Amino acid sequence: MVSLGDRQIHLIQYLLLKDEYVTIADLASRFDVSARTIRYDLSSIKTYLKLNDIEMNTVPRHGVRIKAAQKQKIAILAKLEGARSVSASDCVPAMAAFLLVQENSTYASLAEACRISRQSVVKAFPDVERLLAGHRIVVHKERGRGLSVEGCEVAVRDAFSAVLDEDPLAVELIAVLPFRSQADREKAHAILQSVETALSLSYFESELVELLIAFCLYRARCGHMLGQGALPEHLRSIGELPDYARYAKALSPFALEPIERTYLIWLLMNGKVRYPDDGTANEGDARGIALFLMEKLEALHPIEDDERQRFLSGLSTHLGVALYRLRNRVPITCEILDEIRIGIPLIYEYTRQQLLLCEKDYGVTFDENEVAFIAMYVASAYETSVRVTSAVRVMIVCPFGMTAGTILFSRIRQMVPDCELVGPFSRKEAKSYLENGDVDLIISTADECYDGYPVLRVSPLLHKDDAELIRSQLYQISYAKMCSSFMRGYCMLVERNRGKTYLHELMDIGDMRILDAVPSWKEAIRIAAEPLIRKGKLESRYVGCMTDAVIELGTYMVLLPETAFVHAGTEDGIHEDCSALLVLRNPVVFGDRGAKLVRTIVVLGVKNREKTILLDLVDIFSKDANRRVLAQDFVTKEIIANLHN
Template identity: 25%
Template sequence: MSLDRRSTAILSHLVNAESIVPVREIMEKFMISRRTVYYDIEKINGWLKDNNLAQVNQVRGAGFSLNPEAANLIPGKINLLKAWHYEYSAKERKGWLALYLLGRDFPLFLEDLSEKLRVSRNTTIEDLKLLKEEIERFHLTLEFERKSGYRVVGEEDDKRKAIVYYLSNVLPNGGWETLLSKIPTILNLAEFNLNNRINLFELDELKAVKEIIAESETDLDVHFTDDFFHSLTFRFILFGKRLMQGKAIRIDDVEKEVLTETKEYKAACKIAGKLSDVFHINFPYDEVLYITKHLLSSKVQSSQRLLQESRTSETYLLTEVVSKMVTDFQKYACVFLKERDLLEKNLLLHMKPSYYRIKYGLEVENQVAELMKDKYPDIFLLTKKVIHHLENAIGKTVNDNEIALIAMHFGGWMRRTGVTPAIRKKMLIVCASGVGTSKLLEHQLEGLFSTIDIVGSVSLRKYETSDYDVDFVISTTPVTKKEVPVFVVSPILTEAEKEGLLKNVNALFGTNVIEKSTSVEGLLEIIKKHALVTNTEGLEKEVRRYFSKQQLKVDLSIKPSLHQLLTGEYIQLKKNVGDWKEAIRIGARPLLEKGNITEEYIQSMINTIIRLGPYIIVAPKVAIPHAKPENGVNKIGMSLLCLEEGVRFSESDRHEVNLLIVLAAIDGETHLKALSQLTTMFSEPGNVQKMVRAKSIEAILKTIEAYSS
C-alpha cells in the first residue's frame, strides 16, 4: 500500500500527538471531510501492515492513536520511504513533469514520463494537458514532436521562473533527511529498471551545493528559512544543468549596475566560483547576477544585517513603504497597533525579500497563504487595500500570495496581548516557513497562553543543532524529540488544535496554568489571603465590572455584518452642520443615546483629529472617526450621518466630507467584517453620491443591505 503526501502528513501528526487525536482535529487541520479521514486511515493501516507495524487504534467517540512501539518506529520508516512506496498527488505529478521537461537534455516521450511518475499513460496524458494550460502563465508553451518528444518552448528567463514555481510544488517541508527521502530522482534508478539519463539530481551534487549555500549564510550574516534553503539548493542545480546545455540567462543592462552594488553580488561571485567546480563549467557574469537576484529574494529566519545596515536607497524606500502601509492599515481597520516600531522592523524584514521576489518575478507556491485568505478574509482585504504603496514602489502588481503573507504580519500583531503574570513557563517555536509564518503562530500562541513566555522562533535546522532551556516546544513540522515535549501544529491554529493544546499543556504542568492567572476567582483568592472581605458578592461584582471595562472581552467568532450595526435608528440625514467638531458630536449622538459610548469617547475622537489631522477620511467624501476602545466604548456600534452639504476637516477641498460613519470598536477584530463590507460598498462607483442624495433612511438601508451578505 502506498502513501500520498496527505496520508503521510496525517501519520506524522498521529506520531507526534501526545494523546488521542479527535477526528474533528484531523478534519480541520487538513481541511478534509470525515469520510476522507477514514479513507486515509485505511490507507495508513495498509502501509503499516506492509511494514509489520501495529495498525491505528480507533477509540470510539474519542479519536485515533498509535501503539507506542509503532510510533517510535514509524519516523524511521517514513524517512526511508522508497519512491515506489510514495504516491504523488496530482499537483506533485504536474510539478515533476514540468521539472523533468525543463531539466531534460535528451528526448522525453510519454512512456518515459509515465514510468517515471508510476502512473498510467492516460493519467500522464491528462497531467500533460493540465500542465500545458498552466505553463502559459509563464509565457511558455508545451510542444510535442515525434523525434524530440515533449519540450517546453519559450525564453530562458521564463523557463527559470517556472522552475522556481514548480520546485515549490514538489519539495516537502521538514529537515534535510526528510527532504532527500521524498526526492525519487536521487535514489538508485536501477531498481526501477529505468535509464539513468532521466535522473535530475545526484546525491553528491545535492550535498555539495547544500554546503555552498550554508557558507553563503555566513557571508551574508543571515539565516535562510528551511524551505528557501532547500529550494535554493535545487534551483542552483537545475540552473547549472541548463548552463551545461548552453542555455544561459541574460540580464538587462540597467539591472546590472544596480545588482553589482549589493552585498549579495559579492556572495554570488563566491557561490558561482564554487558551482563552477561542481558542474565543471564557467558561470558567466550574467549568471552571477542571476544568482544575486535569488539571494536578494531570499526568505530569512533572521538577519541582523538588514536591521543594522545603513540606509541604502531601496532599504530607505521600503522603510517608507512599510510606514505608509501601517498608517493606512490602522486607518482602514480603525485600530491602534501596539509597539508600532517593532511591527515595522519585523515587517521590513519580510518586505525586502518580498520586494525582490515581485520585482524579478520569482513566484512561489505557499499553502499557508491560502489558509490566511480563508481563515482571516477581513485582514486579507484590509492588507490588499494598503498594498498599493508597495506596488507603486516596485511598479508591478502584487499577487494575492504575497499579499496574504504580509497580511499574516498584521493579523499576528493584532492578536498581541499585554498580560504578564508572575508565574511563567517557557516555550520555543520551531518553524520551517520563515518570519511571517512564525510571527503569526507566535501571536496566536501569545493569545492562547497568557502565562507562558515564548523565548523565540527558530528554523528546524537550528533547533536540531542547538540546545534550548525551555519547558516545551511547539513546531509546525515534525522534529526529533529531545528531553522536552513537542507539540506539532498548523501555522494557523484551528479551534480543535487550540483546545487540544490547552488540554495537553495543562496536563503537562499538572494544573490549569492558562486560566488561573487571569480569572476573577483567582484574584479573589489572593485578596482574601491578605485582606478581610466583608462583602464577597459585592467585591466580585466590582472586580468583574472592572475587568469587563478594561479588557472588553468578547466572543471573537461573532462578527456582526454591516446591516446589523447600521440600523435605521443609527442613521441621520441633515442638510448641513456648523463645523467638523459639530459633525462628530451629531454623528455620534445615536451611539451615545443608546449607551454604546460615553461622552469621553466623543471628546477623544475630536482630540485625536486635532492631534493627528484628518486621518479619518478613508475615501472622497467619506470619513470614519474613531478612538481607542478604552476611551469610552461600552459595546460595539456604528452610526451614520449623511450631510447634503459637505463639512471640511481642513482647508483642503479633498478633506470635505458628506458621509460620516462613527465607529465604536471594542477590540481590533470584531468590527472587521462590517468594516470590510463598508469598504466594498464605498469602492463601488456611484454609491457615495447615491447615499448623499438619498431622501430617506429607507433608501440608505436598501443600499447597506445589498452589501451585507
C-alpha cells in the first residue's frame, strides 16, 4: 500500500488535468518546493499510479505526463478526492471567499462546500472573521438568516481578489459555485480576449482573471454597484495612467457603467501578464535586473543550473509586471509585507540593498511592497540552493527493536523528504556513529541524552503532536543554517570590498546597556528600547509593535545564536534611524512559540531606505569571537563599542 501526502495528491490532480508534459522546474515552482522534493514525490506517485493500472511517462527535457483514458482519470480523481486531508485552518481563505459570493450562508453550507465538519467550521470561524476584518468587512450572524457580510463594495471586490490571488484552495472552491450566469462567463471571457488582443499581451492566470471579472459582473447584476464617492484615491486617479486609454478602448464594446469599467481596468492592470518577445523596455529591463540579482545572489552561494533558470524565468516575468506598475504609477499592496520583513529579514534587506543600486540605471523606485515580492523570489532560490548543499541531517534512534525503528524512519522520510536521515540505530550504534559523524537533530523513541545534540522523544507510530514538534524543530534548524550560510557569504563579500566597521560607528555607546537578568523577553525588549524612546527617536508604541511581531510571527528575529535583532514596521513610530543594545549576563527565554535562549537584544528603527544597518550589525555579531566577549562577566560598554567585523 502506498500512502500519499496532501501535496502528492494535489500533484496527481494537477497532472491529470494536463494533456501536455510538465517540467520538474514548473512543478517545483507551482508547489513552492525544491526540484529534489518533486522528484521524490513523483517516485511515490509513479508507484501509486502503477497499482491503479495507470502509467506516468517521464521524458528528459520535456517533463512528466500521466497517460490515462478519460474514464481512468475520472475514477482516480474521485478516489483521490475521498483521500484528501484538509484541515479547517486550510479552508479559512476559501470560507471567506464563499461568504463574499453567497448572499446568505450557514455553517452547514460552508462545511459542505469545504468538505469538513460543521464543528470544524465553527472552530475556525474567528479566523475567517479576522481575515475579512483586515479588508474592512464585517460578518453578521443572525438567527434565522445565517451568515452574511457587510462592507463597502470596493472592499468586497478587493477582498475577493486578494483571497483568490493568495489561495489555490479558494479558487478551486469558488470556480465550481453556480453564482456566475452563462452570460457572465461569456462576457468575462470576451472582455479578457479583447484586452489581450488590443494590448498585445496575455495573462498568466487567465482563468483566475476571468473569475474575478465574472465576480464583478455578478455583483453589479445583483445591484451591488460601486459608488464614486467610495472609491479610494488610486482608483479615482487611474485615468491619469499612460495605458488607461488603451484599456478603456478595449472595454468600449461592452455595456458597462463608467465606474464599473474603471474598476475592471484597475483589476486588469494588476494582473500578471506576459508581453510578446519584441524587445520592449520592460522586458529587457526586467531580464537585466533579474540577471543582476542572480549575480549578486551567486556571490553569496552557488546556484544549481535548474534553479538558476527557474529563478531567472520567474523573476524576469514578475519584474516585467512590476516595472509596468512602477512606470505607470499603478500601486500594489503586499498583504504579508511585515511577515516577509520579519520572517526573512536578511534576504529582504539584501534584496532592498541591491535594488537600490538598480534604481538610477532603470529610472524607477522600488517601494517596500515591490521589494517584498522580489525578496520572496530571491529567498526561494537561495533557500533551495542551501538545502541542496547543507540539508538537515537527522538521526533516528529506537532502542526497543528495529521494526518500530523502520516504521518511524519511513514515516519521517515521507514527512520531510528534504532531510538527510541516518539510522534507525540502537543506543550503541548511535554513540558509535557520533564518534566520527555529525547530525543536527536526534529523534528517539526513548529518553536519551547525547552531549551537544538536541533530542526529541516521539512515539514509534509518530502521532500528530510528534509530527508538529518535528516540523517545528527542523524548520528552526534549517532557518538557523540558512542564516549562518547567508552571513558567511555576506561577511566574505563585505570584507573584500571594505575595511573594518566598529559597533560605535553604528550605535551610540549611551544606547548600550548591560544587566544581570530580566524577568521576561518582553521586558528585555522594553529595556533595550528605553534609551531610544527617551531621546524621541522611537515612540513608546514601537515597543508594543515589536512584541506583537514576536508573538504573531515567532522567533525569526533570532538570526544568530543567543542574538535577537528586534524591529517593527517603518510606520510603527520611528522618527529617525536608530539602534540600541541590551546584553544579559544570564540569557532569557525569548518568545512564546519556538522559544530560544537569548543573551543579546538589538533594537532597530530604520527610516532611511538607503541604510543597511541590519546587515552591518549582523556582520559584527556573527563573529564567534565577538559573541564570546559578550558572554564574559567582565564585559563593559567600552569593550562592546569596539567590537568590529
